[in-house]
Amino acid sequence: MILITDSGSTKCDWIVIDKNGNQIHEKIRTKGLNPAILKEKKLKKIIKNSDELMQIKDQVTHIFFYGAGCGTTKPKLMLRNILESIFKNAVIDVQEDTMAAVRATINHSSEPAVVCIMGTGSNCSYFDGKKLHQRVVSLGYTLMDEASGNYYGKELIKDYYFNHMPEDIKMAFEHKYNTEADYIKYNLYKQPNPNAYLASFAEFMFLNKDSEYVIELIKKGFRLFAKNMIFQYRDELKTVPVHFAGSIAFFAKEEIHEVANELGFTVGNFERRPIEGLVSYHIKQL
Numbered sequence: 001m002i003l004i005t006d007s008g009s010t011k012c013d014w015i016v017i018d019k020n021g022n023q024i025h026e027k028i029r030t031k032g033l034n035p036a037i038l039k040e041k042k043l044k045k046i047i048k049n050s051d052e053l054m055q056i057k058d059q060v061t062h063i064f065f066y067g068a069g070c071g072t073t074k075p076k077l078m079l080r081n082i083l084e085s086i087f088k089n090a091v092i093d094v095q096e097d098t099m100a101a102v103r104a105t106i107n108h109s110s111e112p113a114v115v116c117i118m119g120t121g122s123n124c125s126y127f128d129g130k131k132l133h134q135r136v137v138s139l140g141y142t143l144m145d146e147a148s149g150n151y152y153g154k155e156l157i158k159d160y161y162f163n164h165m166p167e168d169i170k171m172a173f174e175h176k177y178n179t180e181a182d183y184i185k186y187n188l189y190k191q192p193n194p195n196a197y198l199a200s201f202a203e204f205m206f207l208n209k210d211s212e213y214v215i216e217l218i219k220k221g222f223r224l225f226a227k228n229m230i231f232q233y234r235d236e237l238k239t240v241p242v243h244f245a246g247s248i249a250f251f252a253k254e255e256i257h258e259v260a261n262e263l264g265f266t267v268g269n270f271e272r273r274p275i276e277g278l279v280s281y282h283i284k285q286l
Helices: 040-048 051-056 073-086 097-105 149-161 167-176 181-189 194-199 203-207 212-228 247-251 253-263 274-285
Strands: 002-007 011-017 028-031 062-067 091-096 113-118 122-127 242-245 267-271
Touching: 002 097, 002 274, 011 274, 028 040, 028 051, 040 051, 040 073, 062 073, 062 097, 062 274, 073 091, 091 097, 097 113, 097 122, 097 242, 097 267, 097 274, 113 247, 149 167, 149 194, 149 203, 149 212, 149 247, 167 203, 181 194, 203 212, 212 253, 242 247, 247 253, 247 267, 253 267, 267 274
Parallel strands: 002 062, 062 091, 113 242, 242 267
Antiparallel strands: 002 011, 011 028, 113 122
């Protein structure tokens, strides 16, 4: 029994397949398992709280885990140790979420491409057809992550408090969310996963895309992302497409195409949920 796992900071999807590539269990979903943000005790608790995972843990022979926060050695090792302690009969392979995005979006296994993640967080890398190259080490949601859910959440909250929103958008924002300062600060500074809390506001943009304010907000964030991340691969962009994974990218397709035309690079594929592409990739490897 093989587990293929795609984890962001907000949610984590687990797909179970057998040695012949047949899916033998409904998709299992847990809270996100980001080892760069959550402590070991919390990570273990999330996994063990899943009755479905606990029922099959001794039957699992391999786990291919792709996750946010797994791009540096220490958190990656911590998560692998946690998985080994729970799934005692499994061989564990932990990869960063960028590799999940690559394998889920490229058209064939050796296709060179610039691949972007735009979900709760954001990232960008270049896949040369064999190896992954990253020219910027992500410093996470506090300093980076332009065009991500948490970036747009921060921008929406700031615009609300600085009175930069049009009045009708401001009223809609107040109606949908608790905008009391104490409540927002409690979730940002006293609760776990502040990045996921911020990202929860991003849905508002896609419910209000008839607003010029929202469209310009989306484009502004993507321009920053392109400048800081995509154009790290300026030479490669001359010959390869830029693929996108994640919900923010999926729902901002139109704006991404417009900015890409403006800046002069080619947009490739969009994959809302990388787990589906990952399953196809690993079935081919069996």
